[in-house]
Amino acid sequence: MGKWTRRAVITAGSLVGGGLALGVGGIAFAPNRIGILSKGDGKEAAQLTTWLKIAPDNMVTAIVPHCEMGQGVHTALTMMLAEELDADWNLVRMEEAPAEEIYANGYIARAFVPGLSDVPKFTERFVDWGTYRLTRLMDLQVTGGSSSVRGTGFLGMRVAGGAARTMLIEAAAKRWNVPVGECETKLSSVIHPGSSRSATYGELAADAAKLDPPVHPQLKSADKYTIVGKPIPRIDIPSKVDGSAKYGIDVAIPGMLYATVAAAPVFGAQLGSVDATPIANLPGVKKVVKLDNAVAVVADSYWRALKALRTLIPTFTETTQRKENSETLASTIGRALEGDESKKIFSSGDAAATIGGAAKAIEAEYRVPFLAHATMEPMNATARIANDRCEVWTGVQDPLAARKVAADASGLDADQVTLYNQQLGGGFGRRLPGAHDFVDQAVRIAKEMSPAPVKLIWSREEDIQHDYYRPAVIGRYKGAVDSKAAPIVWISKFNGAGGEAAHVPYAIAHQDIRAVKFGSHVRQGSWRSVEHSQHGFFTESFIDELAHAAGKEPYEFRRGLLEHAPRHRAVLEKAAWISGWGAAPAAGRARGIALVESFGSIVAEVAEVEIVDGRIKVHNVWAAVDCGYVVNPDTATAQIEGGIIFGLSAAVFNEITIQDGRVAQSNFNDFPLPKIADAPRIKVEFIQSNAALGGLGEPGVPPIAPAVANAVFALTGKRVRSLPLKV
Amino acid sequence: MELQLLVNGEQRSVEADADTPLLWVLRESLALTGTKFGCGIAACGACTVHINGTAARSCSIPAAAVQGQAITTIEGLAGGAERHAVQQAWIEHQVPQCGYCQSGMIMAAASLLAKNSNPTDQDIDAEITNLCRCGTYERIRRAIHAAALNISRGDVEATRGEESKEARHG
Numbered sequence: 001m002g003k004w005t006r007r008a009v010i011t012a013g014s015l016v017g018g019g020l021a022l023g024v025g026g027i028a029f030a031p032n033r034i035g036i037l038s039k040g041d042g043k044e045a046a047q048l049t050t051w052l053k054i055a056p057d058n059m060v061t062a063i064v065p066h067c068e069m070g071q072g073v074h075t076a077l078t079m080m081l082a083e084e085l086d087a088d089w090n091l092v093r094m095e096e097a098p099a100e101e102i103y104a105n106g107y108i109a110r111a112f113v114p115g116l117s118d119v120p121k122f123t124e125r126f127v128d129w130g131t132y133r134l135t136r137l138m139d140l141q142v143t144g145g146s147s148s149v150r151g152t153g154f155l156g157m158r159v160a161g162g163a164a165r166t167m168l169i170e171a172a173a174k175r176w177n178v179p180v181g182e183c184e185t186k187l188s189s190v191i192h193p194g195s196s197r198s199a200t201y202g203e204l205a206a207d208a209a210k211l212d213p214p215v216h217p218q219l220k221s222a223d224k225y226t227i228v229g230k231p232i233p234r235i236d237i238p239s240k241v242d243g244s245a246k247y248g249i250d251v252a253i254p255g256m257l258y259a260t261v262a263a264a265p266v267f268g269a270q271l272g273s274v275d276a277t278p279i280a281n282l283p284g285v286k287k288v289v290k291l292d293n294a295v296a297v298v299a300d301s302y303w304r305a306l307k308a309l310r311t312l313i314p315t316f317t318e319t320t321q322r323k324e325n326s327e328t329l330a331s332t333i334g335r336a337l338e339g340d341e342s343k344k345i346f347s348s349g350d351a352a353a354t355i356g357g358a359a360k361a362i363e364a365e366y367r368v369p370f371l372a373h374a375t376m377e378p379m380n381a382t383a384r385i386a387n388d389r390c391e392v393w394t395g396v397q398d399p400l401a402a403r404k405v406a407a408d409a410s411g412l413d414a415d416q417v418t419l420y421n422q423q424l425g426g427g428f429g430r431r432l433p434g435a436h437d438f439v440d441q442a443v444r445i446a447k448e449m450s451p452a453p454v455k456l457i458w459s460r461e462e463d464i465q466h467d468y469y470r471p472a473v474i475g476r477y478k479g480a481v482d483s484k485a486a487p488i489v490w491i492s493k494f495n496g497a498g499g500e501a502a503h504v505p506y507a508i509a510h511q512d513i514r515a516v517k518f519g520s521h522v523r524q525g526s527w528r529s530v531e532h533s534q535h536g537f538f539t540e541s542f543i544d545e546l547a548h549a550a551g552k553e554p555y556e557f558r559r560g561l562l563e564h565a566p567r568h569r570a571v572l573e574k575a576a577w578i579s580g581w582g583a584a585p586a587a588g589r590a591r592g593i594a595l596v597e598s599f600g601s602i603v604a605e606v607a608e609v610e611i612v613d614g615r616i617k618v619h620n621v622w623a624a625v626d627c628g629y630v631v632n633p634d635t636a637t638a639q640i641e642g643g644i645i646f647g648l649s650a651a652v653f654n655e656i657t658i659q660d661g662r663v664a665q666s667n668f669n670d671f672p673l674p675k676i677a678d679a680p681r682i683k684v685e686f687i688q689s690n691a692a693l694g695g696l697g698e699p700g701v702p703p704i705a706p707a708v709a710n711a712v713f714a715l716t717g718k719r720v721r722s723l724p725l726k727v
Numbered sequence: 728m729e730l731q732l733l734v735n736g737e738q739r740s741v742e743a744d745a746d747t748p749l750l751w752v753l754r755e756s757l758a759l760t761g762t763k764f765g766c767g768i769a770a771c772g773a774c775t776v777h778i779n780g781t782a783a784r785s786c787s788i789p790a791a792a793v794q795g796q797a798i799t800t801i802e803g804l805a806g807g808a809e810r811h812a813v814q815q816a817w818i819e820h821q822v823p824q825c826g827y828c829q830s831g832m833i834m835a836a837a838s839l840l841a842k843n844s845n846p847t848d849q850d851i852d853a854e855i856t857n858l859c860r861c862g863t864y865e866r867i868r869r870a871i872h873a874a875a876l877n878i879s880r881g882d883v884e885a886t887r888g889e890e891s892k893e894a895r896h897g
Contacts, residue, residue: 239826250754376773377825668858677856
């Protein structure tokens with residue numbers, strides 16, 4: 001690839017009708033400064049991302065290159081832009097960027113260079129970190145990795161807002177023939193207090209558009225914020241209480257047909273034969289479409305398509321995977337863990353030699369199962385192929401990647417494909433790139449029905465049985481304490497990537513952390529908080545076990561191992577404080593604590609549990625969070641609350657098991673989710689450390705399972721080492 | 728077959744197979760897409776509507792079986808008012824995240840409050856069995872209590888609107 005050179009690529013231009021459009025191109029990231037960089041060959045101009053428009057009527061439009069799936073990113077990013085612009089929040093609106101290369105946000109991934117920060121997992125399968133395969137990065141327009149606010153917001157939206165503000169001031173100063181330094185901005189106007197003159201941004205936008213954008217726009221310090229840091233109501237909420245919010249599944253195109261699909265129950269099998277005659281004469285049924293590994297029925301309504309599909313008896317090819325089940329897969333993982341092949345994740349000191357002479361050593365094996373995302377909106381996509389064009393309406397976490405999937409499936413070039421991204425009825429990783437099989441299917445079916453548009457809707461059964469599952473992992477742990485009851489050895493080995501999720505925040509001198517490879521025919525993907533969802537449980541359960549082995553109180557034990565990590569320790573202390581850790585809980589209840597850093601944020605949770613009718617009842621959860629700085633406190637709180645419930649579903653409620661090569665569960669009757677009666681009271685508090693911004697969409701998830709497991713141990717004396725927890 | 732349905736106070740005539748669930752008639756024949764498909768087995772409640780003022784899961788009720796009964800969807804809940812008290816409380820407490828389950832949640836909550844104007848936490852636990860994958864339960868609970876308080880303080884316009892409309896047509 002070409003050499004990157006530092007050059008400003010904030011670019012401004014005029015809007016039709018006399019406004020200002022402003023964009024920021026590739027962003028350079030260094031630990032202590034934000035710069036702007038550009039590729040020397042000029043291609044970078046094509047990667048320009050337009051983030052801001054100011055119209056003559058003084059309306060500011062923020063263009064957000066991320067999807068909204070309830071995480072509040074449309075509001076938070078717009079707030080960050082409006083703040084630096086000094087805009088009147090009532091005069092700001094938001095548009096989601098279209099799925100076009102100019103809105104690629106793959107450069108955000110570059111901000112998360114290994115060693116500088118944590119690597120968002122969603123980029124892993126696209127990014128060769130050794131060489132930065134930029135072309136792949138530029139295919140991304142991704143929302144994942146808890147990266148939108150700390151990436152696009154911090155590095156992009158603020159810069160765009162600040163640059164526009166600088167230009168508007170300059171335009172006003174020229175118009176009034178006064179020094180720039182005498183002008184101020186407030187509520188979408190530039191003011192010159194000395195002469196009591198003011199002009200709205202809309203009035204100045206056309207002049208500002210003729211100016212050169214600043215290279216390093218001045219950004220505000222947090223104490224000057226009037227929008228960021230305030231609990232601004234989310235802009236997407238009003239439409240979500242009256243049924244008017246439109247999701248992918250709600251798309252209606254004139255002449256639209258409906259399809260539903262049944263893919264091979266055993267992953268890897270192909271469609272054999274299917275006899276379409278039983279449904280040939282059913283009213284409204286249009287066609288049986290054979291795909292490589294699935295059969296679909298197209299009809300004039302979803303219900304007719306579903307009824308017809310359920311009448312068919314397709315055969316699928318035999319595969320050796322049909323003999324697999326959860327037990328055989330666990331045995332395979334077990335063999336891998338016993339093998340000689342492993343990848344070192346981290347080591348220090350000499351763990352193997354030290355454990356032999358330690359005062360006390362323990363070992364434990366933990367297991368977590370596959371998990372489905374189970375977004376409330378089942379997978380769906382609507383596609384139309386006509387006149388050498390392909391149009392797709394769907395809700396995905398990466399519309400550019402989905403457009404590529406549609407191009408491949410239709411046989412057209414990407415520039416012949418238009419993808420209209422819709423609001424997502426849940427994402428959690430299911431709608432990330434690499435998991436857009438429903439888009440591929442919809443386009444292939446639409447090709448058969450061209451020029452009619454076809455809406456493909458998966459049944460819930462299809463959704464549960466054809467997910468890209470949270471990987472099942474087995475972790476084996478060994479640890480030891482010395483004669484002073486201090487932990488000195490931490491040895492772990494597990495299947496999967498592990499990566500930074502497997503690191504231990506505690507001061508333990510001798511460590512050996514290793515991962516082994518495990519492949520299976522079961523499709524695997526990113527599940528909210530990715531590897532932290534497994535490793536949070538493993539690490540925080542085993543440190544609890546070490547505390548008990550050392551005869552120490554588990555909170556004090558952890559706290560004593562965090563001298564070197566003051567932010568972690570402060571979070572742990574805050575969680576203990578707000579939960580009243582030192583005071584005894586009500587009779588029959590006990591508390592557990594856990595601390596996990598993920599996606600740049602540190603979260604400690606305390607869970608208070610009781611055993612009711614042989615089941616674990618979580619009454620209360622207290623969470624302390626350090627994500628650096630909180631952009632929207634109410635949305636941030638909601639993300640932690642939601643993360644706790646999401647994590648609780650894995651901790652106590654559900655699992656995906658494999659039988660005869662296929663997923664055994666099929667709907668919410670056998671893959672149950674927590675209900676309101678199961679939801680604990682949750683109290684969330686933030687620490688404003690002003691450290692680098694961390695994510696919030698995922699970090700609430702990992703600590704809850706170990707917090708509950710540790711509470712169950714405190715209550716019953718029984719250490720439960722597999723999820724979902726059972727007593 | 729031709730079905731005669733009374734939806735949000737209006738008589739609607741639709742063509743659908745006799746066994747078509749009400750959910751799909753609402754969504755596909757009447758373009759009332761605020762009512763959501765979640766599971767198809769009455770397990771999640773995303774499809775909750777009111778039938779004669781009581782919450783019901785429309786994915787598992789044949790449309791033909793509710794002809795002549797008053798069907799209210801999220802689009803008709805406010806009954807001509809700007810918002811129902813539950814919808815207002817949902818905004819005040821910033822309940823929705825992805826929002827997909829919230830039409831059903833709001834319909835279930837409105838039905839609960841119509842029967843029980845001051846529900847306890849236990850009443851809410853027993854009556855609201857809809858699923859939310861984003862985990863908004865804490866706020867749902869708070870918003871239901873807030874809506875109950877607002878209704879008791881006299882902010883009853885929205886609920887009255889819905890009832891009167893159903894009474895008028897039903």
